Amino acid sequence: MASGTALIYDEEMTSHKLLWNDPICDIEVPERLSFSYEQLKCYHLVERCVCVPAREGSEEEILLVHSSEHLEVAKSTQTMNEEELKRVSGNYDAFFFHPSTYRCARIAVGAGLQLVDSVMSGKVCNGMALVRPPGHHSQRNAANGFCLFNNVAIAAEYAKRKYGLQRILIVDWDVHHGQGTQYIFEEDPSVLYFSWHRYEHQEFWPSLKESDYDAVGLGRGKGSNINLPWNKVGMGNSDYLAAFFHVLLPVAFEFDPELVLVSSGYDSGIGDPEGQMNATPDVFAHLTHFLMQLANGKLCVILEGGYHLKSLSESVCMTVKTLLGDPVPQITGEMAPCLSAIESIQNVRAAHKPYWKCLMYEDTSFLQNLSTKSHLLEKVNTNPSTEHESKITNKDEMVKVERFLELHMKNILFPVPPIKTAATIESEASAHLLPLSVRVVKEMDMNEVKALVSAFYADLVKEDETLLSLGSMLAVLDKILTKQVCNGIAESPTASVSVAVALRHSVRFGFQRVLCIFVGDMEIIPNTEDGRILMIHICEKQQSEKTNSKHYISLNWKEVRFTFIRSLVYVRMHRFEENFSSCYFSSSRRQSHSVKRVRRR
Numbered sequence: 001m002a003s004g005t006a007l008i009y010d011e012e013m014t015s016h017k018l019l020w021n022d023p024i025c026d027i028e029v030p031e032r033l034s035f036s037y038e039q040l041k042c043y044h045l046v047e048r049c050v051c052v053p054a055r056e057g058s059e060e061e062i063l064l065v066h067s068s069e070h071l072e073v074a075k076s077t078q079t080m081n082e083e084e085l086k087r088v089s090g091n092y093d094a095f096f097f098h099p100s101t102y103r104c105a106r107i108a109v110g111a112g113l114q115l116v117d118s119v120m121s122g123k124v125c126n127g128m129a130l131v132r133p134p135g136h137h138s139q140r141n142a143a144n145g146f147c148l149f150n151n152v153a154i155a156a157e158y159a160k161r162k163y164g165l166q167r168i169l170i171v172d173w174d175v176h177h178g179q180g181t182q183y184i185f186e187e188d189p190s191v192l193y194f195s196w197h198r199y200e201h202q203e204f205w206p207s208l209k210e211s212d213y214d215a216v217g218l219g220r221g222k223g224s225n226i227n228l229p230w231n232k233v234g235m236g237n238s239d240y241l242a243a244f245f246h247v248l249l250p251v252a253f254e255f256d257p258e259l260v261l262v263s264s265g266y267d268s269g270i271g272d273p274e275g276q277m278n279a280t281p282d283v284f285a286h287l288t289h290f291l292m293q294l295a296n297g298k299l300c301v302i303l304e305g306g307y308h309l310k311s312l313s314e315s316v317c318m319t320v321k322t323l324l325g326d327p328v329p330q331i332t333g334e335m336a337p338c339l340s341a342i343e344s345i346q347n348v349r350a351a352h353k354p355y356w357k358c359l360m361y362e363d364t365s366f367l368q369n370l371s372t373k374s375h376l377l378e379k380v381n382t383n384p385s386t387e388h389e390s391k392i393t394n395k396d397e398m399v400k401v402e403r404f405l406e407l408h409m410k411n412i413l414f415p416v417p418p419i420k421t422a423a424t425i426e427s428e429a430s431a432h433l434l435p436l437s438v439r440v441v442k443e444m445d446m447n448e449v450k451a452l453v454s455a456f457y458a459d460l461v462k463e464d465e466t467l468l469s470l471g472s473m474l475a476v477l478d479k480i481l482t483k484q485v486c487n488g489i490a491e492s493p494t495a496s497v498s499v500a501v502a503l504r505h506s507v508r509f510g511f512q513r514v515l516c517i518f519v520g521d522m523e524i525i526p527n528t529e530d531g532r533i534l535m536i537h538i539c540e541k542q543q544s545e546k547t548n549s550k551h552y553i554s555l556n557w558k559e560v561r562f563t564f565i566r567s568l569v570y571v572r573m574h575r576f577e578e579n580f581s582s583c584y585f586s587s588s589r590r591q592s593h594s595v596k597r598v599r600r601r
């Protein structure tokens, strides 16, 4: 398994800039790149990455996607004066040339290809390329929306031909529709393109009919183009998560891509003058983390838009931090999507029902009663915590977001528990299985366990021989509760008792919300009624109705697939943001084997 995260940045790409007055294009500034890179350095993230050099994309590579006419026009601008540059730029919608634009655009293309090579060769597991000019609006024969060459589309075509890939997923979380990418792949079933974008019923730029949810792809490509239009501004974290949980992830897992590319625009984040959305930078950690579960983690993130410098750079940092394997921060804000988001989600699911099994069987009508935001008719902001930031119209508004983010990110970024795993090892034999990052902890001594059990857990622990297995679990759990490690693994022959004691121990320790996912049959079902424990029980036979309650969900593990993700959604939407400390308990040799497999990874 490859490891490591590539970071590709070349300050040469900051030389492309607007030479004349143009209120539409003047937000696409060089500082977008330099600010982001500085912030990565400030959080000591650059030094943790594998720095891979950019290179110029060759003409041949650019011709994978673009026409030779388009290439020739772009090439000819290198020697133009300002007046000629302005004239040629006027041939396109929202684009500007500078004498260095062509060279910068070739480096932006090459950076994406270097990233694909680094991931596909196994030199790294994933990575990010900070590039400009961006790409997802540019088309075969035209520049558009600040884009000259379609960096991500070229990267996809390149990966298909060089590595013989049959299934590539492109996720475009930029707040604008990447119509360029859609046009390039809409007949190609091997490239699944997902884009959400501010749309407002075709009012918002580029105001295309084909950006709506019913553009599902053409010919053999039907089902491989997914458009999720946002018809209101002010969308927040819960709306983005719901879009992932109920549209993108079920389809992506079914598609089972060999490589995932992200058209990573951060103008969908809070404070951006283009997007006018409310999602905070931490949401990009979650979105990135979900995509890392696909394609064996082979994930290439390539920058697109993002015009609020502070919001952009914080979101870039949250993305890279997650690519490096850091635990994602607890998600903030409301947990239920707004009605407009639910309407869009339902529409796109209905449009794609004929093409995806996962959409055929699941009905998400339960989403309707989840939305707690009745406001939907107004246009503006929804998320109370950013009431005053909803309409970013001028400088002092931008400064307000700056201050909001300063405080918000402080709570998010620190403290992060060390990314260590604690494990007790029964036999020296299995010790070598553990990667270096795992700390072996000594079992809790028997007298201590006995005292603890008689004081608090006597009703749970019947036989003395169970005490032995509690020692290893409690030793690991204490390291997690005291934030000495992030997660842990313990083996126990009496998993139900261990789980019951662990849950009560965690709540007694002061945790307010503990999520337990138990796989296999459970002799005793712990009491979850105090509202601080949520049990998701995956078992052979579904428990009788009487045991199922709001905090106890039993799933027949044959149908667990997306129902499991949906249950987690349910969990989140009911504000049960768990302090999720991943303790694995296995009740049988078989499961303990699966635990070992997890350990090796």
Ligand SMILES: COCC(O)(O)CCCCCNCCCN
Pocket: 024, 094, 134, 135, 136, 137, 145, 146, 147, 174, 175, 176, 177, 205, 265, 267, 304, 305, 306
């Ligand atoms: C990869 O491109 C990044 C981007 O999607 O952020 C570009 C946005 C161009 C926004 C152009 N607005 C034109 C408004 C005309 N009334």
Ligand SMILES: [Zn+2]
Pocket: 174, 175, 176, 265, 267, 274, 304, 305, 306
């Ligand atoms: Zn954009």
